[in-house]
Amino acid sequence: MEVAQQEILTPAPAKETTRVSGSVALLEALIAEGVDTIFGYPGGAIMPIYDALYDYNDKLNHVLVRHEQGGTHAGQGYARTSGKVGVVFATSGPGATNLVTGLADAQIDSTPLVCITGQVFAHLLGTDAFQETDVINITTPVTKWNYQVTDANEIPEVIAKAFYIAKSGRPGPVLIDITKNAQIQLFDYEGYTKCDHIRSYRPTPIVRPQYVEQAAALINQAKKPFILFGQGVLLGSAEQEFKAFVEKSGIPAAWTILGAGAIPTDHPLNVGMLGMHGNYGPNVLTNECDVLIAIGMRFDDRVTGRLDKYAKQAKVIHLDIDPAEIDKNVKTTVPVWGDCKETLPLLTALVEEKQHTDWVKLFNEYTQKEVEAVIHKELNPSDGEMTMGEVIKQLNDLTKGEAVIVTDVGQHQMVACRYAQFNKTRSNVTSGGLGTMGFALPAAIGAKYGAQDRTVVAIIGDGGFQMTCQELGTIMQSGVDVKIIILNNRFLGMVRQWQELFNERRYSFVDIQSPDFVALAAAYRIPGKCISERDELQGALKEMLDNKGSFLLEVMVTKENNVFPMVPQGCSVSEIRLK
Amino acid sequence: MSNQEPIQQEFNITIYTENQVGLLNRIAIIFTRRKINIDSLNTSPSEIESIHRFNIVITESEDVVRKLTRQIEKQVEVLKVYYHTNEDVIWQELALYKVSTDVIAEKVSVERLLRENGARAVVIRKDYTVFETTGHREETDNLINILQPYGLIEFVRSARVAIIKDSEGFNAKLREFERLEPGEEVIENEYLNKGAKVFTM
Numbered sequence: 001m002e003v004a005q006q007e008i009l010t011p012a013p014a015k016e017t018t019r020v021s022g023s024v025a026l027l028e029a030l031i032a033e034g035v036d037t038i039f040g041y042p043g044g045a046i047m048p049i050y051d052a053l054y055d056y057n058d059k060l061n062h063v064l065v066r067h068e069q070g071g072t073h074a075g076q077g078y079a080r081t082s083g084k085v086g087v088v089f090a091t092s093g094p095g096a097t098n099l100v101t102g103l104a105d106a107q108i109d110s111t112p113l114v115c116i117t118g119q120v121f122a123h124l125l126g127t128d129a130f131q132e133t134d135v136i137n138i139t140t141p142v143t144k145w146n147y148q149v150t151d152a153n154e155i156p157e158v159i160a161k162a163f164y165i166a167k168s169g170r171p172g173p174v175l176i177d178i179t180k181n182a183q184i185q186l187f188d189y190e191g192y193t194k195c196d197h198i199r200s201y202r203p204t205p206i207v208r209p210q211y212v213e214q215a216a217a218l219i220n221q222a223k224k225p226f227i228l229f230g231q232g233v234l235l236g237s238a239e240q241e242f243k244a245f246v247e248k249s250g251i252p253a254a255w256t257i258l259g260a261g262a263i264p265t266d267h268p269l270n271v272g273m274l275g276m277h278g279n280y281g282p283n284v285l286t287n288e289c290d291v292l293i294a295i296g297m298r299f300d301d302r303v304t305g306r307l308d309k310y311a312k313q314a315k316v317i318h319l320d321i322d323p324a325e326i327d328k329n330v331k332t333t334v335p336v337w338g339d340c341k342e343t344l345p346l347l348t349a350l351v352e353e354k355q356h357t358d359w360v361k362l363f364n365e366y367t368q369k370e371v372e373a374v375i376h377k378e379l380n381p382s383d384g385e386m387t388m389g390e391v392i393k394q395l396n397d398l399t400k401g402e403a404v405i406v407t408d409v410g411q412h413q414m415v416a417c418r419y420a421q422f423n424k425t426r427s428n429v430t431s432g433g434l435g436t437m438g439f440a441l442p443a444a445i446g447a448k449y450g451a452q453d454r455t456v457v458a459i460i461g462d463g464g465f466q467m468t469c470q471e472l473g474t475i476m477q478s479g480v481d482v483k484i485i486i487l488n489n490r491f492l493g494m495v496r497q498w499q500e501l502f503n504e505r506r507y508s509f510v511d512i513q514s515p516d517f518v519a520l521a522a523a524y525r526i527p528g529k530c531i532s533e534r535d536e537l538q539g540a541l542k543e544m545l546d547n548k549g550s551f552l553l554e555v556m557v558t559k560e561n562n563v564f565p566m567v568p569q570g571c572s573v574s575e576i577r578l579k
Numbered sequence: 580m581s582n583q584e585p586i587q588q589e590f591n592i593t594i595y596t597e598n599q600v601g602l603l604n605r606i607a608i609i610f611t612r613r614k615i616n617i618d619s620l621n622t623s624p625s626e627i628e629s630i631h632r633f634n635i636v637i638t639e640s641e642d643v644v645r646k647l648t649r650q651i652e653k654q655v656e657v658l659k660v661y662y663h664t665n666e667d668v669i670w671q672e673l674a675l676y677k678v679s680t681d682v683i684a685e686k687v688s689v690e691r692l693l694r695e696n697g698a699r700a701v702v703i704r705k706d707y708t709v710f711e712t713t714g715h716r717e718e719t720d721n722l723i724n725i726l727q728p729y730g731l732i733e734f735v736r737s738a739r740v741a742i743i744k745d746s747e748g749f750n751a752k753l754r755e756f757e758r759l760e761p762g763e764e765v766i767e768n769e770y771l772n773k774g775a776k777v778f779t780m
Binding site for chain 1: 596657
C-alpha cells in the first residue's frame, strides 16, 4: 500500500516515460477513454485502485453502490441511455461473483461494459487465498472477452483492448481482473494509446453488395413485406437510416422490446411490439407476410414462438452485424451481414418508393380488434381497482413520451413496454434477454447518470423491487434523481398468470408480502406516497414528477390481472390469445 | 418438427487462434453449453509461428456444427474456423499398448504382430514391451482386440490430428496475415515461484 502512494505522478505526453503504479495507469486509461462515471464497491484486493482514485475525485465520479450486482445494472443503464461504455469496479472473490448476473444480462442484451475486478497477489493464485475466486473462468461464458493482468506493464494496452472490444461490433461486457501486485507495481508508463484493431478480431463483417442487391430485389417484388427491428438499430446509431428505409419502402415495422424507440411509437408505420405479449397484428401477420426483413434482432424464442410454424411462407432477409446470428434460429433467404448503419442506406438506395396501403390497413384492423378486446379496458377502466395500463397511460400524458422508462421483469414490464410512449431513441431500458428481476432500480440510477437532462422513471413490480431495494441507499447518498413507481399487485404476477392459465390456478409460492415501501423509502430519506384510488393517480404522478429529486410512488393495482395478448409457450405466433 | 432426425456424423473442426491463456476454456464451453461431448481435442502449433491450432472432433449434424463454428469464430482471439467430414481430411491417431514381455515372447510371434498391424515396438524391457501404432480408429482398436488375450496392461490413444486436404488457399492467407501483423508472445503468470520475494500485505 505504501508503495503505491510514494510516487503518484501525472503521466507526461507519450514517448517520455513516467514511473507510475498500475492503479494510476488504469485511471489514466479510463480518463483517456472518456469515462466520467464509475459504479463500484471497494474491498481488500482492489484497495490500491481505490487509493489512487482518491486523488482522481475531480475527474472521475465514483458512485458507491450497495451491492456489486447493482453496480453492473447501473453500468448497463448508463450504457443504454448514453451510448457509452459502462464502467464497474469490484473487489475479488464475492465482489467479483456478485457481478455475474449483470454480466450475463449485458452479454445477452449486447450492452457494452468494462468491469475491473481486483484479484489476490499473482503469487497466491491457485492457493485458495482469502477472497480468491477464479473470476476469469467463472465469467468466461458471460463476457465477450476477459483477461487477467498480473503485471502492471500490461495495463494500458489491456484496458485499451477492453474498451475497443466492449463497444465495437456487437457490443458486450468485458472483464479485466487485476492482481494486487500489478495494481501496486511501479512501471515505466509511456502514455495511453487507444486500440482500434486486433488482428484476430473482426468486429464488423464485410458488406457484400450482391446480398444487398438480392435483398432489394426481394423487397421490390414483395406484396406484403414486414420489418422486424431490434436493438441493433440503436446500437448502430442507425435510427435516421432506419427511418429513411421504412419511409421510402412504406413497409410496416414492428419492434422487439429492446428495439422500442428506434422510431417513435406514434410513427404511422410503427405497427407495434413483437413477441409473447406483443401486439395482435404483428404476431398474426408474421405468418401472412411474404418477405420478412429482420434488422438488428436475433429471433429470440419469446419473439418467434414455435419455430417450425414461424413465417414458413415468407422469404427472410436478415441484417445483422453478428454472423453467428444468421440462420441460428430462423433460416435466412438473404443474409445481409454488416453494421446496419452501413447496410441500411445501401438497401434504401435500391428499394422502390412504395406505399403498401392495404397491407398497412390490415395491421390497423388488427390493432382495432386488440383495442376492443384488450387495450381499451386496460387503459381506461371505469371502475374496480386500478390497472397497470392506466398508470402507464397517465404517465404518458404527463411526460409526453419524453422520459426514459426503466422497467424490471414481469407483468409490469410487458405492460410498460406495450403502452409506454417513446418519442426518442434510447428511452427504453429493460432486461430483455436474461429477464433479471431486480434490474430496474440500479439500472435507473445508471440511466440517469447517462442522460442527466432527461426524466428517468423506473417502473418496478413489488417482487423485483425487493431484490435490489438496497440501492435506495445509492440514491440517497449520490442524490441522483430517479422517479420510482412500484406497481404493487401483491403477487409475483407473471408466474401467477402462468399458474392460472396453465397450472389450474395452483398458486405455488407467488403470494409475496411486501414491506411498507413508502416507509422504506423514508428510511432512506426519499419522499414517497402510496395510492390505491383512481382519482388520486394523476395528482400523485404529478407530485412525483414535480418533486425535486427522487420520489417513490407505490400504486396498488388489481391483484389478478393478466397480460394479454399472449402467445402461449410452444404455440405459433398466429395462435396468439386475446383472452 | 420434421419426422427425420438430421444425420449425425463425425466432423473435424479446425480452429486457428492466437496462443492465449484461457482460450481453451472459451472454446470448450461453446460445446458444453449445448451438452455436446467432445470426442477428441488436440492443440498444437500450426505451420505459422505464433498461430495456434485446435483439432476438435464431435459427432453431430452439419446444421449444429455450422452454428458452433460461427460461435467459435466470433471469439476475439479466434482467427478462423473450418469444419470437415472425415472424407475431407487426412487424419491419424496414435496409440500405445503395454504388454508383458514374457507373455508376448512365449505366446505370439512379435514380428508377425508388428507386421500385420503396422505397429512398432517402442520399448522392449525385461518386464514389459510397449507397442505403438498410428492410424484410423478401427486400426488402433483392432490391435487392442488382438492384445487383450495376452494381458494388455495399459492402453492409451492420442487425440486426432487432421490435415485438411484442400487447405492451400488458406495457408497463403495465413502467411500473409502473419507477415503483416506478427503475433505477440503469450504472457504467463511469472510470480508463482516468487512468493517470498513479492511484497504482500
